[in-house]
Amino acid sequence: MSDLKYSEISSILKEELSNFQFESKLTESGIIVQIGDGIVRAFGLNSAFYGELVEFHFGIKGMVLNLEEDHVSIVLFSSSKKLKEGDTVKRTGKIFSIKVGENMLGRVVDVLGNPIDGKGPIEGKLFEMPLERKAPGVIYREPVQEPLQTGIKFIDSMIPIGKGQRELIIGDRQTGKTTIAIDTIINQKRFFEKNHPVYCIYVAISQKGSTIARISKILQEKGAMPYTIIVSSTSSDPASMQIFAPFSGTAIGEYFRDTGRSSLIIYDDLSKQAVSYREMSLLLRRPPGREAYPGDVFYLHSRLLERSAKIIKDQKMAEKMNDIPLSIRKKIKGGGSLTALPIIETQSGDISSYIPTNVISITDGQIFLEKDLFHSGIRPAINESISVSRVGGAAQIQSMRKISGTLKLDQAQFRELESFSKFGAELDSSTMNILKKGRINIEILKQTPHTPYDIADQIAIIYAGTKNLLKNIPFNKISDFEKEYLFYLNEKYESVLNSIRNGIFDKKISDILETVALKLNDKYVS
Template identity: 60%
Template sequence: MSNNVIKTSEVSEVLRMQLEGISTDIKFDETGVVMQVGDGVVRIYGLHNAEANELLRFDNGVEAIVMNLEEDNVGAVLLGSSAEIREGSTVKRTNRMASIMAGEGLLGRVINTVGTPIDGKGKVTGELFEMPLERKAPGVVFRQPVDTPLQTGLKAVDSMTPIGLGQRELIIGDRQTGKTSIAIDTIINQRANFEAGNPIYCIYVAVGQKGSTVASTVQTLKEYGAMDYTVVIAANGSDPAAMQYYAPFVGAAIGEYFRDTGRNALVVYDDLSKQAVAYREVSLILRRPSGREAYPGDIFYLHSRLLERAARIISQQEVAEHMNDLPPSLKGKVKGGGSLTALPLIETQAGDVSAYIPTNVISITDGQIFLETDLFNQGKRPAINVGISVSRVGGNAQIKPMKKVSGTLKMDQAQYQELAAFTKFGGDMDKVTAMTIDKGKKNEQLLIQPLHQPMSVEKQVAVLYCGTEGLLRDIPVEKVSEFEKQFLFTLDVNHKETVLDRLKNGEFNDEITAILRKVAADTVKQLQN
C-alpha cells in the first residue's frame, strides 16, 4: 500500500520537465468589428484598449486613426478608400501612434498624407525615421529667441514684416491675392543657402487643392531648382477629409525631423482654412459638439497645437536630448540649434479678418502679412496692406543694414496711404504733403516685384536706401523700375566687393552710403537725359 503513495516532489519534477521550453508569454492581437462606416469615418466595437491617435489596420491594408474614444465603441477616420470596408469587417490595433517615415530621401519628392510617393519615381530611398504626427511642442526652456533672419527675397516682406528662423508668420487674404506666390518665392529664395552649403529644407503642404494646381506648383519649383531641398505633401480636394486634415501634421513631423537633427526647416501650410473645413466635416460625422459659427469648439486647439511646434531649439546637445516626447527612432541623433519656421496660409471671405478662423490663427502666430484684393487689382505685387500687416519679431529678424534702411519705411508708407486717400477729394496741397505723397508713390513702385524673382538682401538694402532717403525725387514715377534695373546693374558691375558684399556681411557705414548716393545720382542723371 505504501508503494502506491505519490510524492508531491516527484509530480512537480515531472510537470517542470514537461513544461520546460514552453513560452508562457501570451501573445494576441486585439481585434475589433466595424459597426458603422460612411463618409470616411468608421465606428468599431471591441477595441477596449485602443488609444487616441493610434493607428489601426484593416485586412485589406487600409489604415485608420483613432479620434473618438467612447464607452462602447471607438470612432476612427480612414486614411484611404472606404469602398471595401463594410459592417462586420475586422480591424486590428497596431500598438503604434500615427506616424510618418521621414528622412533625406523625401527631398525632391511628392508624397501623400500616408507617405506614399505620388510622383511616379518609385519608392522613397535612404534611411527613414519614424516621426509621430502628433507631438507636444517644445517647452519654453528649449527655445531660442527668434533673432536670425529667414530671407524671403521679397522687398516688401523683408523690410516691413521680416520673418526669423523659428517664427510663425501668417499669410492671410482673399482667394487669388497672391498668398501662395509669397510662400513659393520664399522657397525659391532658399536656393542660395542650399548652394552655399547651409540649406533651409522646405516642406510645402498643399491641402484641398486641385491636382493640376499642385502639379503646376511642383513644376515651378523644379524650374527654379528648388525641389532639391523641398518635400511636397499633397492632400488634394478629391482625397478623403481625414487625409486633408492630417496633411499639415505630416508636414510638421517631417519639419521636426530636420529641426531635431540640427538643421533649419521651413514648412508652408497651404492652406489651413481647408484643413479646418476637413476637420469640421470629420468632427460633425463623429458627432463632436460644434462651437461658435458651427465649427467644432476645439478648432482653435487644432491650429494651436500644430503651429506651436514651430521653434528654434537651443544649441546645447545634452538639453536637446531631453526634449519633450522625443521619437525613439531619433535617440542619439538629436542635435540642438535646429529650427522649424511655419508659414500658415488662411483664406478670408471678402477681406474679413475678424471671422472665427482668421482671428484664431492671428492670435496663435507671431504676426501676419495681409494681402488685399484692391491692391492686387491695382497691380501691386505683392499686394500687402502695410497698415494691418505686422511682424511681432520685427527688427530682431533683420540684418543690421536692413534694420537701418527700413526703420521709417513702414511708417512712411502707412502715412502715404492715408494722405493719398484724402487727396482724392481734390484741393490744394502744401509742399510737405506733396513731397510725402511723391516719396510714398515711388517707394510703392520700388516695392513691386515680379513673380518668382526674389532679390538678395544686399540688393534690397541698396534699392530701399534710395527710396527712404528720397534719392528718386527728380525722376517721374513711371521711371522708377528702370532706375532700379540700371542702379543694380551698376552696383553689380562696379561695386560688388566695395558695396554689395559688405552689405551682405552686415556692414553699413558712411563710405558705403556715399557710394550708393553717387551711383543713384548718376543713374538719375542718365534717366533725365
C-alpha cells in the same frame, strides 16, 4: 565533479527562467457595426486608445478618434468601398507616424509619406516620426533672432521673418498668398548653394492636382526642388488626409529641426484643413460650436503651430527635449529651427471671422494681402498698416535695420495723406513731397512673381527710396532705373554689396550708393 557540473547547469537554468517574460501574441479585434462617409463604428475594441492606428482587410488603415461607452469611432485614410458591416478590425497598438529621411528631398509625397511623383520608391535610411507630438517646452527654445530672408523687398524691409517664427499669410482668394510662400522657397536656393540650407516643406491641403503639379514644375525650373519636399493632399482625398497633411509635413520639418538644421514649412491653407475637420467632427457626432466648427478647432491649429521653434544650441539640453522619437535620439543636435508660414483664406477681407482670429492669436504676426491693392497693380498686394511682425528688427541684419527704420512710418504717413488728397483739396509742398515719396516707395517695393531679390540688392534700392534719390524720375521709369542701378552695382561694386550682406552699412557705402543713383538719374529724368 559531475555533481558540481549538474548543480551549475541547474542554477544557470533557474536564473535564465526567472528572467524570462512570456509575451502574449494575442491581438484585440472588433467588428464593424456601421460604415459610411469615411467613418467606421466598431464594437469590441475595449482597450483601444485615442489616436491609435487600426487595420482592416486589404491593408486599409484608420485611426481611433472617438471613444464611446460601447463602441469606438474610427476615421479611414482611404476609400471604404471594400469594407462592409460585420468585417473585423484589429488594433495595432501604434500611433500614426511617417517614415522620414534625407532622400525625401526633391520628392512629392502623400500624407502617409508614399511617393506620388512617379520617380520610384524613396531609397536610403528612413526614420519613424510621429505625426502628433508635444511642442518643445520654453526651456528648449531660443529667442527668434536669425533672419529668414524671403527675397521679397516688402517683407524683408518692413515685416521681417526670423528662423523659428510663425508668420501668417492672410487674404482673400487670388491675392498672391501662395506666390509669397513659393518665392520664399525659391529664395532659399542662394543659401543652399552656400551650404547653409533651409529645408523647405510645402504642404498642399485640399488643392487641385493640377495646382500641385504647377507648383512642383515652378520649383523644379527655379532649381528649388533639391531642398524641398511637397506633401500633397488633393481635394479628392478623404477629409482625414486633408486634416493630417499639416501634421505629416510638420513631422518631416521636425526631423530636420531636431537634427540641428533649419527648416521652413508652408501650410497652404489652414482654412481648408479647418473645413475638413469640421466635416469629420460632425460625422463623428461631436457638438458644433461657432460657425458649426467643433470646440477644439483652436487646439487643432495651436498644437500644430506651437511645434515651430528655434531650438536651444546646447546639445545636452536639446537631447532632453520632450517626446524625442527613439528613431532619431542618437542624431539629436541643438540649434535647429522650424519656421512656419501658415496661409489663411478670408471671405471679402473679413479677418474678424472665427478661423482667421484664431490663427492670428497663435502666430507671431501676419502679412495681410488686399484685393483692392492687387487689382490696382500693386504686387505683392501687402497692406503694411495691418501687417506686422512681432519679432521686428531682431530678425533683420544690421544693414537692413539701419535703412528700413523710417520706411514703414513714411508709408503710414503716405496712406493717411493719400485718403485726404482724394477730396481734391489744395495741398502744400511738404504734403506733396510726402505723397510723391510714398508713391516712389510703392514702385520700388513692387516685385514680379518668382524673382526674389538678394538682401544686398534690396538694401541698395530701398536706401535710394528712403533718401529720396529718385524724386525726379517718373513713376513708369523706376522699374527700369532699378534694373540698371542694381546691374551697375553688381558689376562695379561687388565688394560693397558683400559688406552690406555682412551687415555693414557705413558712410563710405552710403556715399557710393548715392553717387551711383545720382549718376544714373540724368538718364531717366524726363
